[in-house]
């Protein structure tokens with residue numbers, strides 16, 4: 001799509017969202033509570049995945065906008081917002097602009113926005129175009145992505161957050177090249193003993209119900225792809241690595257957390273779409289991460305209804 005038609009689509013999507021907004025206020029629950037984080041935590045972060053901002057599928061953008069409004073009304077200020085890829089449905093400039101507009105609503109309540117790319121952000125176009133568009137988005141939201149690359153790292157409150165992303169155009173999986181593996185190795189080694197967070201769109205193979213749960217065996221197994229074993233080995237050599245993924249769109253359920261050797265792998269439902277195969281298949285869901293000296297807590301939230309979902313909360317003890 002050309003820049004001009006993308007520009008026109010912004011107006012179109014905002015019009016559709018206004019209509020959707022008028023239709024959805026009843027989705028905020030009678031039981032709604034303000035979004036908040038434990039003030040004693042050393043690090044607090046919102047963890048979302050698969051926003052899929054789209055001008056063709058406005059319900060997805062409406063879910064993102066509702067979530068942003070929940071954050072804007074939060075009682076707490078969060079240290080970070082981690083988005084595990086599929087920021088957009090089709091990697092279009094207008095979709096990034098929309099997500100940037102959502103970020104503007106949240107700026108006062110979140111200190112650092114740390115997005116990763118997913119397959120929807122990268123597919124169907126040269127990787128250089130994706131890197132330029134994603135780079136522009138990162139610049140707008142203040143993420144320290146490096147020019148031309150989809151991987152970078154940031155320290156927040158002393159905790160290293162490492163973002164990985166494909167190094168060439170792919171349709172479903174990621175391709176992690178040697179330069180990125182070297183970057184990852186350096187980052188893991190430098191991260192010290194404390195918890196380190198790795199943000200990657202796709203999970204490791206044979207985890208979180210894969211490959212069966214993905215349901216598209218002819219296209220992909222739904223995992224990160226050829227470098228899965230290498231990534232697993234690198235992370236497994238350390239303690240207290242938290243791998244944060246999306247892509248599968250599985251709702252909150254027993255499959256959301258997986259202990260893979262030493263690795264704590266957490267798969268978040270889709271923010272923008274209806275989730276599936278889980279116990280709470282609503283859109284607009286994500287985790288609140290609270291890091292303490294001895295543990296990391298994951299709290300589940302429906303940002304559209306503005307309710308905490310305590311039945312899906314869990315805590316991981318640090319070693």
Ligand SMILES: [Fe+2]
Nearest residue numbers: 086118119247
């Ligand atoms: Fe995806």
